[in-house]
Amino acid sequence: MQQNIETTEKPELVIETRNLNIFYNDFRAVSNVNMSVKRHRITAIIGPSGCGKTTLLRSFNRMNELVPGSHAEGEVIFDGQNLYDPMVDPVEVRYRIGMVFQIANPFPKSIYENIAWGARIHGYRGRMDGLVESCLRQAALWDEVKDKLNQSGLALSGGQQQRLCIARALAVQPEVILMDEPASALDPIATLKIEELIQELKKNYTIVIVTHNMQQAARVSDYTAMMMLSDAQRAGTVIEYNETNIIFTRPQDKRTEDYVTGRFG
Amino acid sequence: MGEAIIQSLLFLSGFFSIFTTVGIVYELGKEALLFFQMPEISLLETVTSTRWQPHTGDFGIWPLVTSTLITSAVAMLIALPLGLAVAIYLSEYATPRARSFLKPILEVLAGIPTIVYGYFALSFMTPLLRSILGRDVVDIYNMGSAGLVMGILIMPLITSMAEDALSAVPRSLREAAYGMGATRLETALQVVLPAALSGISAAIIVGISRAVGETMIVAVAAGAGPNFTFNPFKGAETITGHIVRISGGDLSYDSVDYNSIFFLGLLLFFITLALNIFSQRFVRRFREVYE
Ligand SMILES: Nc1ncnc2c1ncn2[C@@H]1O[C@H](COP(=O)(O)OP(=O)(O)OP(=O)(O)O)[C@@H](O)[C@H]1O
């Protein structure tokens, strides 16, 4: 009941974590995270290496439990429902919350098939050619590949592969797209393309992006969650969460300030 | 300098395996030629006749070839789907505990001497088939039992090679599929399996070669005596079965039987080669290259 009131009062909330802890066997990698993701906004997760950004991100669509020995405690509320409720099917969760990985991983299938496959397994009945074109257009890749849709997705450049992976995620029509350092393996030009693309996608999707790159977080995101290892437990946690311009101009936490101004460590 | 030595050593070892193959083919070919030079043999009769009866002077290869192909086909019909299914289970589904329990069983299966499998076919599989399908349908010696048991023998081989191929598919591909809301089965069959097909084709090729060349099981259970039939429940001698039988006793050098062995060996070699090329072609159509 309380959940319903909350979601109707603040419709912009898509994901909300409550006392979320994530473990690898006995090791607690992420501790006590309470943060939220707002609809049609870009939320960045930043922080030093090893503080649990990837782990946290992957817990939003239950990808993390594919790692043997890992489990989560606490709640991730999505559309008013706890994703970690035993009744929830993780396959369904990943259908609605898609993912783009740090290293582009297109299927060794044709460009066309890379996109069509996801739609097909979810029973898409419409015109497949139209869907493939629209996903590739949304991912700003159509003009570069329209003449070679039957070539392998692996024959593309790194940046094109990553945009193909984004297009592939769109084909499933998720509500949220999680991106784990999607541009970290790319040169500045390709990175810029991905960033523009992310801005564009914001109109129709909710995006959570992990990044190492402060400028990138400042450029693209609306909200920023700052993660850091908490001194007591050696487990990563969100130490500050706010609108991006506040995080970068007048952060509340000294550690955030040190990190975003590059004075960390 | 050191690099050059290593390189030539590696080249030599590669050359050695080619040399061995050429040597075997040469030796078989030389003796097989003697076979065709014998007055009672005509090449035309050999490749067209459906009777192989040395004591009456009939040397048509077809009964031996068909029974070899039938027993092999039955074996692959069992070994391929079963072996692939187990490999997919092991690499995509099984918990570490289930794996550590199943793999030794498969290794034991692969380590049983083939003569034991032969008597297993004769004293277990044949009675089983006869009780299911009827005594008048299934002969005591029959190609079906031998083929089925051969399938059990070959399955662990296919499983282990296919599992290696499946496990070599990068984790990132599976994650990509799961991340789109694919089920385990969709991921295994539509993403991992096609990506592993070149390794799996190697497994199929090894399996076929093993089936065509397998001797003990067919010698014991498939029947003694060439028989031109396509009914798998009849007895019929395979090429290998025939070779062991006639070479078992007092075979004199330069007799027709002696020379025919080499011809049959060469035939076996070419059947295996042809099937290998065929299956490679077939698999290449469907495979997806990930590197
Ligand atoms: N599969 C795993 N098994 C065990 N521990 C893991 C595993 N993956 C990550 N960890 C641990 O969890 C902690 C957080 O890792 P995570 O990958 O989430 O960090 P990250 O913030 O994404 O780092 P980076 O910026 O380098 O990508 C680290 O201490 C790491 O060692």
Ligand SMILES: [Mg+2]
């Ligand atoms: Mg990471």
